[in-house]
Amino acid sequence: MAYGLLNGKRGIISGALDEKSIAWKVALKAHEEGATFVLTNAPIAMRMGAIKELAQHCNAEIIPADATSTEDLEKLFTQSQEILGGKADFVLHSIGMSPNIRKGRAYTDLNYEWFKQSIDISALSLHRMLQTAYKQDAISEWGSVVALTYMAAQRTFPFYTDMAEAKSMLESIARSFGYHYGKYRKVRVNTVSQSPTVTTAGSGIGGFDKFYDFADKMAPLGNASADQCADYCLTLFSDLTRMVTMQNLFHDGGFVNTGVSMEVMEGR
Numbered sequence: 001m002a003y004g005l006l007n008g009k010r011g012i013i014s015g016a017l018d019e020k021s022i023a024w025k026v027a028l029k030a031h032e033e034g035a036t037f038v039l040t041n042a043p044i045a046m047r048m049g050a051i052k053e054l055a056q057h058c059n060a061e062i063i064p065a066d067a068t069s070t071e072d073l074e075k076l077f078t079q080s081q082e083i084l085g086g087k088a089d090f091v092l093h094s095i096g097m098s099p100n101i102r103k104g105r106a107y108t109d110l111n112y113e114w115f116k117q118s119i120d121i122s123a124l125s126l127h128r129m130l131q132t133a134y135k136q137d138a139i140s141e142w143g144s145v146v147a148l149t150y151m152a153a154q155r156t157f158p159f160y161t162d163m164a165e166a167k168s169m170l171e172s173i174a175r176s177f178g179y180h181y182g183k184y185r186k187v188r189v190n191t192v193s194q195s196p197t198v199t200t201a202g203s204g205i206g207g208f209d210k211f212y213d214f215a216d217k218m219a220p221l222g223n224a225s226a227d228q229c230a231d232y233c234l235t236l237f238s239d240l241t242r243m244v245t246m247q248n249l250f251h252d253g254g255f256v257n258t259g260v261s262m263e264v265m266e267g268r
Helices: 022-032 043-048 051-058 070-084 112-136 163-185 208-218 226-237
Strands: 010-014 036-040 088-093 139-149 188-194 248-251
Touching (some): 010 022, 010 070, 022 051, 070 088, 088 112, 088 226, 112 163, 139 163, 139 226, 163 188, 163 248, 226 248
Parallel strands (some): 010 036, 139 188
């Protein structure tokens, strides 16, 4: 059921790889709620995914952009305004990658050049995106930026390795830039800390299936799905949350505040 939450709003959605992606779900739901938007992803990711199919369904154009390139991001915001006919009202940052995780390096044996790439891709890309938009004045007054994160920024999960540091920095950038962008144009910047979710990226982490089941038993409401996360992101894009900014918002069925559940204690 659509509510018309985003009627007349324009946006930029990054990170849609395939139908398992949270960004893919956000795009589908934003389209249902009346938004027009452009899709963007790194050229290499676009070759791996099916973003053209999503673009056709949502009547959206694709602007390839490497989020670690200031030049690419400048083109992204310039071209998006030309395509959409104005500034963006919302932006989704759904970008993250760790070469150390992909190549099986343990946290105690990190390749530091790869570590730098993890930080650059997964965290500094948000600052680059916000700084570029800020300088171009490319986001409308009372606009909304949402970045996806995970609670490994606050608690230790051994398998998450250097992405934990990247997510910690991502959340800090959202708070710090959220202050400056709020003063400048009333633009709000938040992060959503989602449950473990069966996405192409998430399910590629070793032992993910066991942890997914554990989190589902721990959270009183169970794990939040990608579809439910997309719903939550849309509320943050909407005018209903105009006074919410600089927040890390947990969307995890209550996992973050649960010490232990009876299901876990009893081995059910």
